[in-house]
Amino acid sequence: MRESLQFYIDGQWVDPVDELKTVNTINPATEDVSGKIALGAEADVDKAVQAARKAFTSWSQSSREERLALFERILDEYNKRSGDLAAAITDEMGAPQGLANSFQIGLGLGHLTTAIDVLKNFKFEELHGASLIVKEPIGVCGLITPWNWPVNQVTVKVFPAIATGCTVVLKASQESHYSAQVLAEILDAAGVPAGVFNMVQGKGSVIGPAMAEHAEVDMISITGSETAGADVAARSAKSIKRVCQELGGKGPNIILDDDNFAENVSGGVTTMMVNSGQTCSSPSRMLVPNSRMNDAIAAAKEAITQVTVGDPNGDFAMGPVVSEKQFSSIQTLIHKGIDEGAELIAGGPGRPEGLDKGFYVKPTVFANVSNDMTIAREEIFGPVLVIIGYDDIDHAIEIANDTEFGLAGFVAGNDLDVCRSIARRVRAGSLSINGGFDFHAPFGGYKKSGNGREWGEHGFHEYLEIKAIQGYEPAAAE
Structure with missing residues (x-):
C-alpha cells in the first residue's frame, strides 16, 4: 500500500495546512485499492507559492555552473531510482513493466540529459548592436501534468524551468502521484535548494484554479485536456499570466x-x-x-x-x-x-x-x-x-x-x-x-492542441522573459 500524505514544500515534507483529507488510488489492473493520496487545498498552494517566491530571489541569480552541478546530481539520483520510478508507473497507471522500464523512464532521462546539454551553451545574453538582449527567468511557475506519460510530462517542464532560473510548484495528476513522489524524492536527495521545487498533490479541479488565479504565480504550463487548458487560460488571464498549453491531438x-x-x-x-x-x-x-x-x-x-x-x-x-x-x-x-x-x-x-x-x-x-x-x-x-x-x-x-x-x-x-x-x-x-524522433526538436501544437513549445532549447524559452538594455554599448565614435 503506497501513501502520499505529505507535500514537498520549501525543501521539506510537510502535512497539509488544514485537516488531512485523502482519496484512495485504484490499481487499474486489479481494480483494488493500492494506496491513498492527500488532497491539497488553496492554502497548500499558497504555502508552496510563497516558498517558491522566496527562493526565486537567490535561484534566479545562480550561475550556469551551479545549475549544471545540481543537474549532474539529479542525473545520478535519477539513475539510482529508475527501477523505483518504473515500478511506480506500472502500479499507478498500468503501463507494462517492459514499457515502464524502457520508454517511460527513458523519456525522463532523455529530457534530463537534453536539459544539461542545452544549459551548457544556452545564450542568456546576446549583444545586438548597442543593445544587450537578456533572457531572464520569468519567476514562479505553476506546472500541471497528466498521468499518461507521468515522468516524461513532469521532467519536460520541471527541468527546463529550474535550468533557466525559475522556481516551480508542481501539481502532478491524481492518477500518477506514485511516480511524482519518487521524482520529488530524487530532487530532494540531489540537494535542490529549498523552495526551488515544490509539489502539492490533489484534485486538478482544486489545485489548478488555485495556481492559475494566484497573483504570485508568473506562468502556468499545463498538459491535459482541451477543457482543462481553456479553464486554466481563462483564470490566468485575470493576472495576465503566460500560459503554455499542450493539449489533445488526433494525429x-x-x-x-x-x-x-x-x-x-x-x-x-x-x-x-x-x-x-x-x-x-x-x-x-x-x-x-x-x-x-x-x-x-x-x-x-x-x-x-x-x-x-x-x-x-x-x-x-x-x-x-x-x-x-x-x-x-x-x-x-x-x-x-x-x-x-x-x-x-x-x-x-x-x-x-x-x-x-x-x-x-x-x-x-x-x-x-x-x-x-x-x-x-x-x-x-x-x-x-x-x-x-x-x-x-x-x-x-x-x-x-x-x-x-x-x-x-x-x-x-x-x-x-x-x-x-x-x-x-x-x-x-x-x-x-518514417519514425523520426529527436529530444532536441520542439514539441507543441497548432489550433486546439495548444500553444507554446516544449523539448530541447525551445523548451527553455517558455520560462524566460526578454529584456532589452539599450545603450549598453556606447555609440561608436565618428
Missing part, C-alpha cells in the same frame, strides 16, 4: 503507396497501441490510398494479433487503461463507431477474452472510416485506430488538416522528397517522417 498518419506499404501499416498499428493508446501525439488516424484499403485491412488484422494484452507485471505489449472513467469513455466511442457505420476489423466493445477484472480494452481497429465520423473527430485516448481512405496526396493532406487539433502528424514512405513535401503541408506542431 494523421499518411501511408504512401509503395513496396513498404504493408510494413508501414503494421508499424502504424503497433505504434498506436503503445501505452494502451493513451498518448496525445499518437498516430490515431491512418490515411491509406483507397485503392489499397483491402491491403491495409489485411496488414492491420495481422499486426493486431501481435498486440498482446494482460497483467502489466507480465510480458504483455499492452496493459489496462488508467481508470474506470477512461475505460467507459473509450467503450462509448467504440460503440459510436459501430453505430455510425465504420467497419470494425479488430477488437471492439468489452474486455479482452479471459480478463474479467481490470480496465482492459481490446486493441481495436476500424476501417473504411470517413473523416466526419465521431471516432475520426474526437480524441479517444485509448487503443482505437481508425483507417481512412484517400484518393491522392492532395486529398490525404486535406483530410489530415481537417481537424480541430494540430499536435502531431506522421508520414511513412520510400520517397523522402514526397514525405518531406507532405510534412511541410500538414498543419501540426510536430511531424515524424
Whole structure:
C-alpha cells in the first residue's frame, strides 16, 4: 500500500495546512485499492507559492555552473531510482513493466540529459548592436501534468524551468502521484535548494484554479485536456499570466503507396497501441490510398494479433487503461463507431477474452472510416485506430488538416522528397517522417492542441522573459 500524505514544500515534507483529507488510488489492473493520496487545498498552494517566491530571489541569480552541478546530481539520483520510478508507473497507471522500464523512464532521462546539454551553451545574453538582449527567468511557475506519460510530462517542464532560473510548484495528476513522489524524492536527495521545487498533490479541479488565479504565480504550463487548458487560460488571464498549453491531438498518419506499404501499416498499428493508446501525439488516424484499403485491412488484422494484452507485471505489449472513467469513455466511442457505420476489423466493445477484472480494452481497429465520423473527430485516448481512405496526396493532406487539433502528424514512405513535401503541408506542431524522433526538436501544437513549445532549447524559452538594455554599448565614435 503506497501513501502520499505529505507535500514537498520549501525543501521539506510537510502535512497539509488544514485537516488531512485523502482519496484512495485504484490499481487499474486489479481494480483494488493500492494506496491513498492527500488532497491539497488553496492554502497548500499558497504555502508552496510563497516558498517558491522566496527562493526565486537567490535561484534566479545562480550561475550556469551551479545549475549544471545540481543537474549532474539529479542525473545520478535519477539513475539510482529508475527501477523505483518504473515500478511506480506500472502500479499507478498500468503501463507494462517492459514499457515502464524502457520508454517511460527513458523519456525522463532523455529530457534530463537534453536539459544539461542545452544549459551548457544556452545564450542568456546576446549583444545586438548597442543593445544587450537578456533572457531572464520569468519567476514562479505553476506546472500541471497528466498521468499518461507521468515522468516524461513532469521532467519536460520541471527541468527546463529550474535550468533557466525559475522556481516551480508542481501539481502532478491524481492518477500518477506514485511516480511524482519518487521524482520529488530524487530532487530532494540531489540537494535542490529549498523552495526551488515544490509539489502539492490533489484534485486538478482544486489545485489548478488555485495556481492559475494566484497573483504570485508568473506562468502556468499545463498538459491535459482541451477543457482543462481553456479553464486554466481563462483564470490566468485575470493576472495576465503566460500560459503554455499542450493539449489533445488526433494525429494523421499518411501511408504512401509503395513496396513498404504493408510494413508501414503494421508499424502504424503497433505504434498506436503503445501505452494502451493513451498518448496525445499518437498516430490515431491512418490515411491509406483507397485503392489499397483491402491491403491495409489485411496488414492491420495481422499486426493486431501481435498486440498482446494482460497483467502489466507480465510480458504483455499492452496493459489496462488508467481508470474506470477512461475505460467507459473509450467503450462509448467504440460503440459510436459501430453505430455510425465504420467497419470494425479488430477488437471492439468489452474486455479482452479471459480478463474479467481490470480496465482492459481490446486493441481495436476500424476501417473504411470517413473523416466526419465521431471516432475520426474526437480524441479517444485509448487503443482505437481508425483507417481512412484517400484518393491522392492532395486529398490525404486535406483530410489530415481537417481537424480541430494540430499536435502531431506522421508520414511513412520510400520517397523522402514526397514525405518531406507532405510534412511541410500538414498543419501540426510536430511531424515524424518514417519514425523520426529527436529530444532536441520542439514539441507543441497548432489550433486546439495548444500553444507554446516544449523539448530541447525551445523548451527553455517558455520560462524566460526578454529584456532589452539599450545603450549598453556606447555609440561608436565618428
